[in-house]
Structures are given as C-alpha cells and as structure tokens.
Amino acid sequence: MAKFSKSNAPQFSVDVYQNEFLPEGGREVNAIVTVTSTGGGAAAAPQFYAAGRGADAAVALMVDCSGSMDYPPTKMRNARDATAAAIDTLRDGVHFAVIGGTHVAKEVFPGGGRLAVADAQTRDQAKQALRKLSAGGGTAIGTWLRLADRLLSAADVSIRHGILLTDGRNEHESPEDLKAALDACAGRFTCDARGVGTDWEVKEVTGIASAMLGSADIVADPAGLAADFTRMMETAMGKEVADVALRLWTPLGAEIKFVKQVAPTVEELTDRRVEVGPRAGDYPTGSWGDESRDYHVCVQVPNAELGQEMLAGRVSLVVPGADGGVQNLAQGLVRAVWTDDMTASTSINPQVAHYTGQAELAQVIQQGLDARKAGDADGATAKLGRAVQLAAASGNADTAKLLSKVVDVVDAAEGTVRLKAKVAEADEMTLETRSTKTVRVKK
Template sequence: MERRTGGQERRAGGPGEGRASGRTHGGAEAREGGRTGGHARSARPPEIQVRVDLDGDVRPHRSAKIEAHLRVDVTAGGAPAELPAIELAVIIAVDVAEPLRGVVRHALQAALRSLPDGISFTVLGAGPEPVPCHPRGDAEWAVADQREKRRAAFAAGAIPLHRDGPRPAGYAVWAARARALLAARPLSVRHLLLITDGSSGPGETRLDEELDACAGHFTCDVLAVGADWAPDPLLALAERLHGTAEFVDDGLGQAITGAVRRLRRVHAPQLPIEVTVRPTVRQVALNEKAPRPHRLGGLPQPGRPHRWSFPTYQWEQGGRDYLLTLVADADGDPLETWLQFAMVSVGDVHAPVTARWHRPEQPPPEVAARGDSVRDQKSTTVMRDALRRGLVALKDRRRDAAEGHLGRAARLAARFGTDWVLDEIGAVADIEDASAGRVRLRPAAAVDASTLGPMILRAGSWPVPLPDTAAPQPGARCTRCAAPAGGEARYCIACGEKLL
C-alpha cells in the first residue's frame, strides 16, 4: 500500500495528493457540551487543522492492517484566554492517611483560598467511604466566593483522613462517588482531582469496570503524595479519564492550583474525532500518542454502522498526535487503484485516508521521501513502555530484565533525541552507549528505592513534545478553491469542482 496524505475535505470526490491540512473556525462549538457538560462557549470557537499521513507497505489480504498518523491542531482563534470559572465543576478528593495531615491541611487550605470566584467545587475526605468535608449537610456543591472559600479552608483544617480501621476498597470507590456527584452538575468541564498516598484498602477488584462507567462523564488528574502508592492504578485513572498523574514531593498547594488553572485554559472541553470507513473496514482503533498516551474508546453511531466517534477532552491551544488503525478486507478491492478507506472528521474539518493496494509480487511504485512517521510514533510508545518495564523490574529486583528494558529505552531515546528518558535512565544506571542500548545498572545500594515509584509514574504520564510535521507540499491544485488534488482525481475532494 502506497503512502498517501489527505487534507481538508467536505465531499469525497477523489484522493488528495501531497500533504494538506484542513482548517475551520466552526464546528466545535455545537459539540463542546457532549457528555461532559451542557453549556456551549459564547465566544468564537477555536480553529482546527487536521493532517493525515500514511506510512508503510501493506500487501492486500483478508485482514490487512492500515495505520495512519493523525495530527490535530487547535488554535484559540477569538476565544478568551481562560474559560469562565462558572463553567467548571471540580471535586477535590483527599485519599490520605492521618500521618500526612500536616502536609495536606496547609496545602489544601491555601489552594481553596485561591480558587477562582464562580467555580463549582466540593471537597471530600477519607473514611470507610468518601466523606463530605465542604459543603456539609444537604448541599453537595458550593460556588466559590470569598465567604465560601473561607468556610472551605476552615473545614479543610479538620478534613477526615484515613485512621486505623476499615478503609475504602480502592480507587473505584472514589471514581463512583465522583460520577454520582458530577451527574448533577452539567457544566462544560467536570473534573475529579484525586490526592492520594495509596492508603485506600487493598481490595481493588472493579476499577476497570468503574472506569468504563465514568468514561465520557468527567476527566481526572491524580496527585500522588508520600511513598506507598502503586503506580499502575494511578496511571489507569489518568489514561482512561484523559488526565494526568504526577508525584508531588512538595508544593502540593501549587499543584492543586495549577491543575485548576489548566482546566481554565481549555478551549474545547470535548472534541469528538469521527471516523467514517468504507464497508470493507472491519475494525477501527484510535490512540493518542502525544503529548500524553491515552486509550480512546470508540462509540458506534446508531443507524450508521460505518461511522465511529472517539471523544477527546480538555483541548488547550496546541496539537495532538494520534495513531489510527484500520483492519480491512482486501479480497474484493481492485489492485493499483486509489481507494478511500476512511474519512476523519473533527468539527467541520475532514481529512481522507486514501491509498492503493500493491500487487504482492511488485514493489511499491513510489518510495516515501520523508521519514516513516507511523513507525516513529509506534517506536515512541515502545520507548515509554521499555522505560516503565525497566523501572518496574528494578523495583522488583530483577536486575537482568531491568538492564535489558532500560537499554532498549536508551537506544530509542537516542534515536529520537528524547533527553528526559535518558535523564531518567541516568538516575539509576550508567549509560555506556545510548545509541547501542548499552547501560549498566548501579549497585542496588546506590539506587534510592523511594524514587522508583515517581519515575514509573512519569514514564507513563510525562508529556512529550509533538514531532515537527512537514509543510504542505506543492502539486496539482483545484482551479476553484486551490485545494491539493491527486493526479488521478476527477473531482476536487474539498469543493466538488470537476478537475481539468
């Protein structure tokens, strides 16, 4: 299959050629409420660009895999710099044991005093079940003003924390409580901020099930404190609920305030990426790769069996990279003929996924001049995974396995110039030759075991910069709208004009 790129499309007249991008000022506003809120922004919606890039040489067979690199860029346009605070509902949940009361109390009181006026908020403490701290009584939500913030800070001084005795059976309890509370607060941005030291009870059995129920209803950031928490459930919360997970050694109050500020920079609380496929495509998957890894769940559209919607959340100004995977049956498709396998739509911007099957006995007629962006994207995921596996193996004292995984991560980090990965490896091992993947672990006594948990968290949630993408290439263009046009196209895929 030859690599093809596509850009802005409104009508599927023929395949695009070169590298093109679509742009719009509309389309997102009507979708922003979605399942996370019901209030649309009154300001001009953000500007969106979509770019699709296919790489690789896939031969036709019954279950051929087609992979494409999808870049979506959002710019603010005429939107205000910050989302109005009245459009935010935030739960601050404190899942912490009594010994850390001093750390949590002062940080929480400072953060509550600095909440923006107008934000809807509630504070939960820890007991056998999540315990309301502020507001109390019949009210489940408070709206921040000077009086409410003073009352909340005062209540936080005596916030319930875990003591000896029964404890909640894991993070599913907190997620379920947040889901119930936020169901009654249909604002544009609904968010759980979970502060945890891992002191919830060990009986976690239904976190995946609860995250399935929560997906699409709210987002979640996790702030880990102390040293006794396990990274895996925190990373699961952040990935499945489209947030972040980070370790906070000190500066907890600033971390809480910073999380609220990030929410106010959101320009599109929900921005679905829709994929419409040809009938021969049997499976569709979309995964965010940068700036943070997220698993996206596709929602089939009733009455439209070939269209899938992948909700995404908390779009600030900037770009995101996705890996789109299609599994297609090539049995009935013609060879050496341009076909459109899918249309990717974000708001009013559309980009086609076009390619052609090559005869199995012949090499592709064209060789890509640029780097293989899909392979690079997949390798970046392998690098993160190798770093995480190496750190987990080191924590479990499996030193040979740790050395192998960290060596692989170092080799990929050297290839991509990912300095933060090399810095993480350098904290526990001597890097003898990064490009060759040769590292040597330091003696066990020289590695501070308490630092491994935060490192594992960063390996799974640390943001990475998006790679540069090539500018649109010159080529044949439509005489009416100047959109790029493939040499074999009969009609412009952007405006429908018949091509000369």
C-alpha cells in the first residue's frame, strides 16, 4: 500500500486486489483498485490544494422553473424549500448562486454575473429571492449548465460543484445542444442531478450526472426534496480535493481493455482517458472528501514464458501541482506472473469476481427494462431474472428490493421470475436510476 501524507491534508491510499498468476499463454490481467481518502478537514493544509488555495468551494444550484413544475402546485413549493435547505447547509465563506432554469437560464441570486459569499445575511437574501420563483416556460438544460459554468469559473476556488433539479424532459433544445454543453462543462465542475416526480427521462438525468462525475437519483415524491438536497449539499461541503485523476501506466505492448469505477456505482471511464506521455493516461475521478471508491482495471499484456514476472500496470492517484506539473498522492502495482500451477492460475480473486457480477447486474437491469418498454416480455423476464439472481448472490439487498417491485420472484437463487402485470412508473424509474449502485465485497 502506498500513501500520501501531509500535515492535516487528506491522506490517500491505494490497495490492489488481484490474482497475479496467469496460465501459459494467458494475457488478461484483472485487478480491483481500492482508493481511500481519509483524515481531511476544513483546515486541511493549504499547500496541498491547487495553487495553494485551500479547500474552498463554489456551488451553483440549478432549479427547474418550467411550466410543468406547477403540476401539482406543491412541486414548485417543495423545490423552493429544498433549495432553501441546501443554502442553509452551505459553509460560511463558500461562493454560491441560484439559477432558475426554463428554456433559458436566469440568475435568481445574487445576479449581475456574480457569486455571493455565504454568511447569515446572504443566506437570508437568497431565501427571500427564492420566494419569487414561479413556474412557466420550457426546458433547455444545456443553457442552465453553461450559465453555471460561467458563474463558477469566476470564483478563485478549487472545488466547483453544481446541483441540478429537473421534473421534465429536455424538450427545448436538441440532444446535440445538451451534449455540447456537457462536453464544454465536463472537467470544469462536478454536478449532481435529480429528477423529481415521474415525467423526466432517466437516461437524460443519469447521463448528465455521469458526464459531470456526480450522482443521479430520483425523488419520486416532491416532499422528499428538502432532505435529499440537504444530504447532497453536506456531501458537496465535505469535498476537499478537486481534479483527482487515476493515472495508469502500462508496459510496452500492453493494451488496456477497460477502466471502470465499480463502487459505489458503476461508471465507465475507458473512453475518458487523457494521454499523459509514453504509455500513461489519466482517467478523471472528480472531487474527493472522506470516502473510498473501487475501480476495475483490465489489461492485456504481451505473452511471456512460464516463470516470468511482469509489472502489468502502475496505478497512481494524481492532482494538478502548483508548478503546472502533477502531485502524486498514492500508488499501487498490478502484477503478472506466468505459472503452470493450475490451481493458482485458475482461481478468481473474490474482489474481481464480485465486481464483475455487480457490473453485469447494472447491465442486465438496463437491458431488461429496455426490453420491457419495447414489449419484449421474454427478453425482459430473462434479463431481470438474471438481475434477481446476481443481486441475491452478491447480497445487494437494496437492488433486490427494487427488482421485487417490477417482477414477482419465484426463485431468487435460480433467477426465476414473472413480470408484474402492473408496475408503478416511480418504481420502474427508481430501479433504472439506481441500477448502477453497487455493494462492496462482504469481508
């Protein structure tokens, strides 16, 4: 285990779980990389952060104010209350703004292209401004993100974060416009996305969160918004290190099959690689507080003789350094050893096996729900049955519970299920939105 430590700064550690033994002719190396950040604190050492600024932050709250937020009228009230609760959760000194989103984006507070600095007075002023929010107009989420980016980029801070709430589909701009906005904003700030009610598009909201390295969830009952917004803001306030990248070096002749986050959610990172010199690339992981995440790295190495050993990969955690270079926070090694011991080379590491199953679980849920929507009952039954089986085997009780609202489980161990004739829309959307949430290996 390699660690980075500096007085009062968060400490990062990297642990690698793998079976390094390959049979003769074997070339595929799988490893689970556990990254843990601990022991930070608001007073973390300033020199640790980008350009020596400390763990300062700016937050933009984007609230859907389109016409549909008036149906039912309590929805808009709940959204105002939730935004007020989030503002109350801001630390003193954090920069913030509130944006009202329709087919255009409007500054609700403080206005004038500025950010406010959180204290008792500005929190109160922001909550007064929220009372004027009313519903009317369309939905063009790309414009909300671009305004948030403009406002957040004006702050001389290291952590930039957005919280986005929508209740409808992004009907007043093209998918290409939204993608262009996400491409422009990705890497500039992180963003959590929430869908309230059941009239929004799951793939749209989860796609926004994924592109912006944030979380996505459903708040089916608007009454639950305030609690959810408070939790989201508490998490945002706990972030202390921004722009952390997973750097993967591989030897000559090696090929990276994939890199994905597998806990706390499944997130494909393979296509997000940024080349950083000979045989090394960075995969973005966003901002970190006190937390632990798991990554699955799969590398195809050149063939070697029995008895040979090879460094199959070096995994480092890096942040931008003050001098324009990078600072290495922690490092772990992925190894390959060729052996004729069949027992050694055929055993699968428990961590690798577990997360391979969790990634398949997320995939078959999505495929099953897509088949159900397309009217393919047999396909939906097969895929969702496999999902029930995987959830039961891995002890993913939360996902198992969500699945039981969509299918009647006959035999969980065998994956025998029947599709329910009637499924509440909120239940189906909750399963789809949370399908990528994973559980860790039981110790």
